[in-house]
Amino acid sequence: MSFDQIPIEQKQEVLNKLREVKEAFAGRNWFPGTAGNLSIRIGDYSPEQFYFGVTSSGKDKYENTPEDFIFVDQDAKPCEATNLKPSAETVIHTEIYRKTGAGAIFHIHSVFGAVISEYFWHRRSIPVDGVELIKGLNIWEEEYQLEIPIVSNFLHVPSIVPEITEKLDPKVPGIFLRKHGIYAWGANAFEAKRHLESFEFIFEYVYRLEMLKKGLPTV
Template identity: 65%
Template sequence: MSDQPSNPILLEEKQRIYRELGIVKADFASRGWFPGTSGNLSMRVGDYSPDRFTFAVTASGKDKAASTPEDFLLVDQEGKPCEPTRLKPSAETLIHCEIYRRTGCGAIFHIHSVYNCLVSELFWDRRAVPVEGVELIKAFNIWDEDAVIDVPIVPNYADIPRIVPEVTDKLDPRVPGILLRKHGIYAWGRDAFEARKHLEAFEFLFEYVYRLQLVRGR
């Protein structure tokens, strides 16, 4: 178990990140994005390398509409707690570990919504949700006229370690998000602001794509 949090600078940053995550958590809960204690949030704390990093993550099984002193805990690059605690990290912390390792991002937000689950099933056969020419694609810093992106979809296994290599295989450096089939979206960014921006953009695009399919009668 790491002793990193004993560093006063790291402690100060951890407390700042807990506050920032608390604000994001309250915002997302107010939008109904954490039904039944689902979803999870994380932010990196301190220095980063692909082999060694630390991040704050939501504790498992908590009501995310409530704010308590035990909403978050600090874990290492393997998803193990860095400090003595009775809290358990989210069951999906290993997915966060892999996304941090592969992208070097600073924040990852995972939510469940009706539209992201619907499109993950609607486009499961092609393993990606196609989005064509919608203005909000620019939220991902893609500025091509009539840009086209495919948001990857991976299988959702009960055994979380089985999902990790699927995520690795499907990560697209242009697209800061990945869907688990009938489960939800993981979106990330350099910091909490960018991760939230990306998540909001994905949710808009998923609703757009789904409604467009209805209009076209497909």
């Protein structure tokens, strides 16, 4: 199915859901300085051809405008004539969709996540020891030892993609860009949001636990 064949009602539904998620995350101050990006896939999927709505580049995500989102294809190219540009990190979304078949991908910035990614950069993953919210990631093993992958963050965004491809763990629905932010995904927007919220709880938990271990204040 080509993008033009997708019913307008489905396109509007995706735009409405993206705005709903954007407003929810903005309420938690997860979009500082226009940072962060959201996407939801639409229509049929194959690794060779798919489409998704994604945040436009450089927009204030604490405001709502008719130009907040744009539809792109598997090569991050706009599906319709437009003066808008997709987020610079759209190529990361395309790779995650291609490798996972996800239905939605959400990327935000938080202080706890950025700090803990740098703290554990030497091991290239964030270790999590049996925290309850691991279940929010659809991992139900008792006292599971989770490792959240961390990848390099480059100004030239396409240079990040090969490392993401290498580090993706089929069991972990997220990957962290060093000193930057989490990319979390799921089968749909509801699941991706649940995964992202679970990761964010885990990052704060790990940070505070490490401070306690060192006898330091946690706030």
